[in-house]
Amino acid sequence: MIRFTPIADPPRGRVAWVTLGALVFALVVAGLIFWLAGTNPFEAYAAMLQGTVSDWSGWAEVLRRGTPLLLIGIGLTLAFRAQFFNIGAEGQLLLGAVAAGGIALFTPLPPLLMLPTMFVGGALAGGLWAIIAALLKTRLKVNEILTTLMLNYVATYLLIYLINGPWKGKNVRGFIYSDDFPDFAQLPTLPNTQVGWPTLLLGVLLAVGLQWFLSRSTGGYELRVTGENPEAARYAGISVNSVLFKMAMITGGAAGLAGVGEVAGIHHKLLEPSQISSGYGFTAVIVAWLARGNPLLCLITAPLMGIILAGGDVLKINMNLPFRITDVFSGVILMSLIASEIFVKNRIKFGK
Amino acid sequence: MDEILNALLRALAFGTPLLLASLGAVINERAGVVNLGVEGMMALGALAGFAVAYGDGSPGSGSIWLGILAAMAAGGLAALLHAFVTITLRANQFVSGLSLTLLGLGVAGLLGKKYEGFPLIGQPNQWPFTIGAIVLALLLAFWLTSTRAGLTLRSVGENPAAADVLGLNVNLIRYGAVAFGGAMAGLAGAYLSLVYRPSWTDGMTAGLGWIAVALVIFVGWSPLRAIFGSIFFGLLYYLQFRLQGKTFIPTEFFSAMPYLLVIIVLALAGLRGQQGAAPEALGRPYTRGER
Secondary structure (H helix, E strand, O other), rough: OEEEEOOOOOHHHHHHHHHHHHHHHHHHHHHHHHHOOOOOOOHHHHHHHHHHHHOOOHHHHHHHHHHHHHHHHHHHHHHHHHHOOOOOOOHHHHHHHHEEEEHHHHOOHHHHHHHHHHHHHHHHHHHHHHHHHHHHHHHHHOOOHHHHHHHHHHHHHHHHHHHHHHOOOOOOOOOOOOOOOOHHHHHOOOOOOOOOOOHHHHHHHHHHHHHHHHOOOHHHHHHHHHEEEEOHHHHHOOOHHHHHHHHHHHHHHHHHHHHHHHHHHHHOOOOOOHHHHHHHHHHHHHHHHOOOOHHHHHHHHHHHHHHHHHHHHHHHHHHOOOOOOOHHHHHHHHHHHHHHHHHHEEEEEEOO | OOOHHHHHHHHHHHHHHHHHHHHHHHHHOOOOOOOHHHHHHHHHHHHHHHHHHOOOOOOOOOOOOHHHHHHHHHHHHHHHHHHHHHHHOOOHHHHHEEEEHHHHHHHHHHHHHHHHOOEOOOOOOOOOHHHHHHHHHHHHHHHHHHOHHHHHHHEEEHHHHHHHHOOOOHHHHHHHHHHHHHHHHHHHHHHHHHOOEEEEOOOOOOOOOHHHHHHEEEHHOHHHHHHHHHHHHHHHHHHHHHHOOOOOOOHHHHHHHHHHHHHHHHHHHHHHOHHOOOOOOOOOOOOOOOO
């Protein structure tokens, strides 16, 4: 028999140690799965570290993967704080990419206004996509996990339809691509990398800004109360619905920005959805969970998961493993993290 | 007339995995545990079933029936992980289910790579599965409403504290219900990889697990209504293939249709206030002495 005795106010040290323990445990389990699949886990982890944190080009890959994770993750910390389980960031990111692509390819904007308009359009598109789920949740009590997830599939087919149909590039024949964006619709990158520095900067500013919003502003206060106790929030005269809409707009909007960053900074065109979103929406759930509801902490947790994703790329290429390895990592880490939560909040005793 | 009959038969074939998986989910949700890992458990079941039935690829080296058992065991074991994390460690059921889906898809994709692209020889007949699923739905409906054991299961999902006072082992019953849900999801996966499309490809579950989860809400946690719900979605899949390229409507619209429909169907269920039919303690871990 295991007995749990609650700890009233878990000290920060305990939170840190348990979280670290959960991460190490997850890496051991993932290693066992590698071993089952016929890959030496020590070689695999060595290759991952070698290809990511050992030199600048590795770090550049970590930053490239970490930038969208940062943007989506900070949005999700807010969503989770408000008890809105948005797992539709994949779709919201794709809508951001679609909006950016539409603006880049089909609007006669002057070069100076192009990139800002793409970012604004992308944020709006991602936010509105999330609003659908918020509307259904508040009006009809539809579970947002299912709607946001289904909207991922819908967004995927919407993008495929566009690049296969009306937005298909003129010179691409058999492939499904759009045309390349004009030069002035492409983001500048750090030298010799694919890191769009404006997106990265946007992520850092947003992390700081949203942390401030959450802890210092009235809107943030309303959001925290709503998440912790909706009944109390209603009693205090807070409009729970409008809090949810605001939050959906921010969290979906941030994912939309990530989508703009991907197409304007890396691909410079619209292409197959899986290549644009690459599972960021799900990995960012871990980024937000690790950060325990603090947008600022995403500045640490996003690069950490960036190492996992970039390391996964190394394994795909060097050891010829399927792309699903990132799902293994995400699943094991997330499961281990939520399972460890009880050890943060309780002391454990074995026996009667 | 033939056209309608044909459509109905195809709808039954498409609907069978949905029915199998959603029956399992109805049972574990009736006991108060949500498991969003259906898609992942289905993928694991599809791989385990195929791997055992395939053997080393030579005729007679594998067995279909052992494959089906392996699939149910794989799904059930994966579900037990969810049970441990959510019932014993009292973690968030929704996030645990989501990670189970990622884990299931990941592990199946990783271990299944060597089976990709090989056909299975000796595909079993579809009808025992379809008819079996419908009979099981009828049995479960009777079991839930008219037997003592069924009442026990429901009381654990509706009012675990009262069930505990009566001397029922709430957590043990929930473990059993979750394992059953997983075994059924595994079976649904085996139907895909052994019967419906006798082969293994990564991502072959294609969101069916999620549709099964949504179906549970749509049918108001009733095994009986799950029969009609799954035929309805089966019909949609049939139409998706039947109408593709035959109208001015783009193909992608038909591909997106099942997912769009899940949203519409859930919205309709919400409009009818059907969420109120959910078991009272659904999604909440039970701790003795807490209310």
